[in-house]
Amino acid sequence: MFSDYLTESERQLVEKARVFGEEHFTEENVSRWYKEGGIPGDVAEAYRCSDLGYLGFSPERGGPDVSYTAQIAILAELTKSAGAIMPFQSQLLDFQVISRFANEEQMNMILKRYEETSRPCFCTAISDAGSGSDALGYRTTVRKKDGKLVLSGEKVFVANGQHTPYIMVSAKDLTEESDFISAMPSFWLIPSSCEGVSALPINKIGQKIIPFAALRFDNVELKPEWRLGTPYQALSQFQSILDIGRCIICAGSVGLAQAAFDDAVHHANARKIRDRRIGDFQQIGLMLTEMNSMLINMKAHINHACRSIEQGSGAKLAVALMKKYVPATAGEVANRAMQIFGGAGYTDSSRVGRIWIDCRGSQYAVGTDQIMVNIASRAILDKYAEQ
Numbered sequence: 001m002f003s004d005y006l007t008e009s010e011r012q013l014v015e016k017a018r019v020f021g022e023e024h025f026t027e028e029n030v031s032r033w034y035k036e037g038g039i040p041g042d043v044a045e046a047y048r049c050s051d052l053g054y055l056g057f058s059p060e061r062g063g064p065d066v067s068y069t070a071q072i073a074i075l076a077e078l079t080k081s082a083g084a085i086m087p088f089q090s091q092l093l094d095f096q097v098i099s100r101f102a103n104e105e106q107m108n109m110i111l112k113r114y115e116e117t118s119r120p121c122f123c124t125a126i127s128d129a130g131s132g133s134d135a136l137g138y139r140t141t142v143r144k145k146d147g148k149l150v151l152s153g154e155k156v157f158v159a160n161g162q163h164t165p166y167i168m169v170s171a172k173d174l175t176e177e178s179d180f181i182s183a184m185p186s187f188w189l190i191p192s193s194c195e196g197v198s199a200l201p202i203n204k205i206g207q208k209i210i211p212f213a214a215l216r217f218d219n220v221e222l223k224p225e226w227r228l229g230t231p232y233q234a235l236s237q238f239q240s241i242l243d244i245g246r247c248i249i250c251a252g253s254v255g256l257a258q259a260a261f262d263d264a265v266h267h268a269n270a271r272k273i274r275d276r277r278i279g280d281f282q283q284i285g286l287m288l289t290e291m292n293s294m295l296i297n298m299k300a301h302i303n304h305a306c307r308s309i310e311q312g313s314g315a316k317l318a319v320a321l322m323k324k325y326v327p328a329t330a331g332e333v334a335n336r337a338m339q340i341f342g343g344a345g346y347t348d349s350s351r352v353g354r355i356w357i358d359c360r361g362s363q364y365a366v367g368t369d370q371i372m373v374n375i376a377s378r379a380i381l382d383k384y385a386e387q
């Protein structure tokens, strides 16, 4: 999908993603995994053992030496094959996130667990109950009580929150009497088995291959060595994970949109009414035309954002523009695909309805459309005020 922007070896990895999808993501499998809320162990293991399995880790950790754009292209290809948001999306995000924060010892533990189980051993719990959009307005806190570090609060909508042995959790750091530190997020990698940690499933309406949970932390005693990174790095690390996380979400979105488009074009060619293929009806043709333009625009936004991150300039605006545009537009593409399928689009006899509902979830994950407008509009004003 992004082949113009990739090297030959990166293109080969994207091709491997296509082949992996073709082998494992039959519609029968994907719809079963959707009902069951996860992929089976043999598919997770096949993925880990493939050339894609360590995507998101640095090359020193066994990850492929590829650009962000290539990582996005690989994920988009996997999502396109499945026609559903797959666990490889949250896995790529988790690996990218942890690579920025974890020290040698934490990283070795994570890699060892991954080798043993072929699944990420932690989930990423950032969104506070009651203040998900307010990234620095956490109510979850770490304080010192009787000389001990204590975590309290509640996180919601945590992908895989009930199923991982560790949790990466963010909290307001009230351990020091310092205004600077208390304004920073702090990050911790804690065992889910700690006393005071509880998880409750939340029923999602889409993206059902990745289950959701709410996590409660009731006076959980933390060990200092569970801290990820240092207070002084936390904010810039947090910003960088938001940027890459937003690209990853958009990769899933464009993969879904491409799948919906491909299915719709196929249907518009195959379905005949009075011996005419429906694609020849002008209004169906208009929808296909709009969908194709939207796909081109989505890819351009993603490429622009990935390049801005790689080049270290203008990422804030490029990422916000992308995240505002791509998930919502993917939903528009899927919506048109459903219309082209007629009534069948509103049943589970085609996958476009599932694609549409999976697209919708990405308008919230790692920052809502509205928050993207806030970020983009401020960045636009600043950018042009400087000139």
Ligand SMILES: Cc1cc2nc3c(=O)[nH]c(=O)nc-3n(C[C@H](O)[C@H](O)[C@H](O)COP(=O)(O)OP(=O)(O)OC[C@H]3O[C@@H](n4cnc5c(N)ncnc54)[C@H](O)[C@@H]3O)c2cc1C
Residues within 6 Å of the ligand: 124, 125, 126, 127, 128, 130, 131, 132, 133, 134, 155, 156, 157, 158, 159, 207, 361, 362, 364, 365, 366, 367, 368, 369, 370, 371, 374
């Ligand atoms: C599919 C999916 C996967 C997710 N995965 C994870 C995960 O793994 N880990 C995790 O921690 N979280 C995850 N989330 C949570 C996600 O990050 C939050 O849903 C999101 O940040 C919004 O927070 P909220 O739901 O609390 O909405 P709220 O913050 O309550 O927002 C409600 C509404 O108000 C708007 N709003 C809020 N503030 C402003 C403002 N300043 N200006 C304008 N409008 C505003 C919002 O845009 C929204 O429309 C996931 C969510 C989804 C849907």
